[in-house]
Amino acid sequence: MRAIVITTPGGPEVLTVTDLPDPRPAHGEVLVRVRAFGLNHAETYMRSGAWGDVAAVTGIECAGTVEHDPSGRLPTGATVVALLGGMGRTRNGSYAELVTAPATNVVPVRTSLDWADLAAVPEVYATAWSALHGNLALRPGETLLVRGATSSLGQAAVNLARDHGATVVATTRSADRAGLLREIGASRVLVDDGRLATQVRAGGIEVDALLDVVGNSVLRDSLATVRPRGRVCQLGFLGGLAPVHEFAPLTDLPSGVQLSFFGSAFALGTPDFPLSSIPFDSILAKVESGTLRARPVRVFGFEEIVEAHRAMESGAATGKMVVTVD
Secondary structure (H helix, E strand, O other): OOEEEOOOOOHHHHHEEEEOOOOOOOOEEEEEEEEEEOOOOHHHHHOOOOOOOOOOOOOEEEEEEEEOOOOOOOOOOOEEEEOOOOEEEEEOOEEOOEEEEEHHHEOOOOOOOOOHHHOHHHHHHHHHHHHHHHHHOOOOOOOOEEEOOOOHHHHHHHHHHHHHHHHEEEEEHHHHHHHHHHHHOOOOEEOOOOHHHHHHOOOOOOOOOEOOOOOEEEEHHHHHHHOOOOEEOOOOOOOOOOOOOOOOOHHHHHOOEEEEEOHHHOOOOOOOHHHHOOOOHHHHHHHOOOOOOOOOOOEEEEHHHHHHHHHHHOOOOOOOOOEEOO
16 A cells, blocks of 8 residues: 655655555454545644654544454445544554554544545544533533634634534634634634733633633633633643643632643543544534535645645644545
8 A cells, every 4th residue: 555654753854655565454443445634733743753653654534435344343335534543653544545443433424525525524523522512511602712713623613612502712823814713603803912811801701611722832821811610621732742831730720710631642532532422424414514614725635745744834724634545
């Protein structure tokens, strides 16, 4: 099979298309023929060496068809999405024509979306849905602030929260992207200058829940942004992987405010966070109807992977990018 391998830790140019033996599924695994895969910032960390030793073939999600399921649960040719379960981290991932994944991380779906559109959904929507309904227990009528909303994960959260009946405040670092966020459901857009708590108080906004895709670099400010007894969930690190310097709960965590974290790479597909709890078919139906705006902003070919990673790292994309496998 053709696969994209990390030849050595480094920049986008270290990704090389090569031939590898076809993988074979072991007991409890499914072999998937990859038709398209989404691009994720996690894969830039894996490629660069920031996450230490990882698999030679990166990629944490894909859309495709079942090539072989030793258990017989999934018929050959069935349309599926596969996500995480160690893909790209502890086992070869989805940047390939074929990939094996734990059966718990392969989900059959019913959809009329083409492969590129389908590949834009799995990881970001599963992660956003889990954080909104699990960690934050978001209720209709509440006000949610999505910090880092122009990212593909942030946009998924805005889409889902608005569809759930919440009022959504979205943030961006670029004022020229405010229109995009309003189009997908944000009732108000703030330009993030690192001091959102000040902006929220000045604007008379009461934030019930905050979904933080930016991460540690703004954690203290995020905690100060929600109302008393508000909830904050961190699930991304767009601001970098450095830890919060001298974080002390006694002084940095406001009384009554709940802080949680959702790490999709370690949770989704496990017994505590089964993928069967994610309403993929309902989400995909809403993407088909246009209720959720999840279609990719750019589609690359398999041989364009270096260009694709350069585009992802430039921060110029205003949504999910995918790669098709012919």
